[in-house]
Amino acid sequence: MEKPPESEEPSQSQDSSRDYETWITAQDILREKLISEDCFAWKLPTTGASQAQEEEALRYVGGVDISFSKDDPSKACGTLVVLDFHTLQLVYQDFSLVTLQVPYVPGFLAFREAPVLLQLLEKMKRSDNPFYPQLLMVDGNGILHPRGFGLACHIGVEANLPTIGIGKNLHHVDGLTHSRVRKLLGAEETSSKDFIDLMGCSGRIWGVAMRSTQGSIKPIFISIGHRISLPTAIMIVQMTCKYRVPEPIRQADIRSRDYIRKLEMNTKVN
DNA sequence: GCGACAG
DNA sequence: ATCTTGTCGC
Numbered sequence: 001m002e003k004p005p006e007s008e009e010p011s012q013s014q015d016s017s018r019d020y021e022t023w024i025t026a027q028d029i030l031r032e033k034l035i036s037e038d039c040f041a042w043k044l045p046t047t048g049a050s051q052a053q054e055e056e057a058l059r060y061v062g063g064v065d066i067s068f069s070k071d072d073p074s075k076a077c078g079t080l081v082v083l084d085f086h087t088l089q090l091v092y093q094d095f096s097l098v099t100l101q102v103p104y105v106p107g108f109l110a111f112r113e114a115p116v117l118l119q120l121l122e123k124m125k126r127s128d129n130p131f132y133p134q135l136l137m138v139d140g141n142g143i144l145h146p147r148g149f150g151l152a153c154h155i156g157v158e159a160n161l162p163t164i165g166i167g168k169n170l171h172h173v174d175g176l177t178h179s180r181v182r183k184l185l186g187a188e189e190t191s192s193k194d195f196i197d198l199m200g201c202s203g204r205i206w207g208v209a210m211r212s213t214q215g216s217i218k219p220i221f222i223s224i225g226h227r228i229s230l231p232t233a234i235m236i237v238q239m240t241c242k243y244r245v246p247e248p249i250r251q252a253d254i255r256s257r258d259y260i261r262k263l264e265m266n267t268k269v270n
Numbered sequence: 271g272c273g274a275c276a277g
Numbered sequence: 278a279t280c281t282t283g284t285c286g287c
Contacts, residue, residue, distance in 0.1 A: 066277075076278090106275045113277070141276050150276070171276045176286075178274095192278050221276085 023108050025149065031149045032156045035080045039227040040162050041136050044235070045086060054081045061085045061240065062133030063248025064117045064155070067256040071264060076100050078116030079256035080124070082131045088240065092131040094120055095259050097107060100164040105145045106171070110154035121159050133161065135228070135236065144198065144206045144223035146173055156226025163225025164233045165207070166249050170221055174200025181209050186221060194235060195222075208234060212241040220244060 042058040062082045069075035075097070092106055096119060102112040117138075124132050140151035142165030152165030168179060184196045195210035198221070207223030207230065226232050240246040245253070251259035 065274090065280080070279055073279075104277060106277090110277055139277075145276080165276085167276055169276060172274055 011063075012039060012141075020105075020108070025112055027110075027149045028152060029153050030157050031147070034149065034153055035227045036090050036143070036224055036229065037227075038229045038232050040134065044068055044131075044232075056134075058085050058134055058236075059136075060091065060131050060133045061236075061248050062121075062136040063139075063246075063250075063252040064118065064120070064136065065139040065249060065252035066113050067253070067260050069260055069264060071162070074099050074101070075260075076116070077256050077260040077263075078113075078120055079252045079259065080117065081118040081253065081255060083240075083248050085240070088242065092124075092129065093251075093255055094123065095256070096120055097260075109140055110151045113151060113244050114154050114158065117155060120130070120159055121155075122163070136161050136163045136225075137237075137240075137246055138165050138225060139249050140162055140252065141221065142207070142223035143223035144171055144173060146219060147172075150223070150225075152178075152225030153200070162227040164223045164228060164237065165221075165223045166237070166246060167196055167223070169243065173206060174204060176200050176206065180243035181213070181219070185209055185211070189211045195219075203229070204224045210234070210237070212237070212246070213244050216244050218244070220246075 042056050060082050062080060063081050067077050078096040078098060080094050083088060084091050096116055098116050099261055102110055104112055138152035138155055142150050143151035144150060146234045150165055152163045156163035170181060195208040198206045202205055207221055209219040209221055211219050220238055222233055224230050237246050240248060243250060
C-alpha cells in the first residue's frame, strides 16, 4: 500500500552521485602530480650554519582561509596573507568577496574553496609581487583525506606551490577517530614529543596530531599538501606557532572575519 | 542498519 | 563555517 518516498525524486540522487564521480575523477587526475617530498629552492634559515650558499632562505610564508557571512551563508570572503617567516609580521594581505554556488560536501572542500584562493594567488603572481609566498599554509587538510587529496594538495598542485594542510578538527579517515587520537596523544603525554603520527588501520601515516602550544588539550592536524615532506612540514609549523594555530593561518582567519564583519556593518547602515 | 565525516 | 557571555587563569 505504501510507496517509498524516494520514488518521487529519483533523479535528484542520480545527479548528485554523478557530480561526485566527476569530482572524484578530477581529484584522481590531479593526484598524479602530487609530490610528497621536499621540492623547493629555498632552505630553512635555522638549518645548519651555512652562509654563502646560492640558495635563498625561506622568507615569505602564505596563509589562506575563507570566512562566511552570518546573514547570507553563500557570501564568502577569501583571504590571502603573507608573513615574514622570521618575524612573523604581515607583509601582504588581500581579500576577495564571492558568492559560492558549490555546497560544502565532506571530502570535496576544494571544489568549494579552492577557486577563490587560487585566484588570489594568481593575482599576486601576475603582478610580480615581491612578496609572493614560497610556501603556503592552508586551512584544511592535505593528504589526510578519504582519497589522499584534500584542499591543501589541490591548491598546491594547481598553483604549483609547496603547501601544508592544517586541520583544526579530525577528518575521520582509515579508522582514525577522535578516541583513537586521544589515546595515542595521551600515551605521549609523559614523553617529550608534542606530536604523534596519525597511523590509520592500514598502517599508513596520514600526518600528525600536534599540541602546538604547551597546555593546549585540543591538537591540530598536520598533513602534507604538495612539494614538502612531513618532517619539514612539522618543523615549519612548530616554528610559526605562537598560539594553537600557526600564525599564517591564524592571521588569515582573523583578518578574513574582520573584513566580512566590517562589511556587514556598513551594509546595515545603508 | 545507523552513525561519523576538513570548512 | 556560523549562532554566542562570561569567565577562569597567566
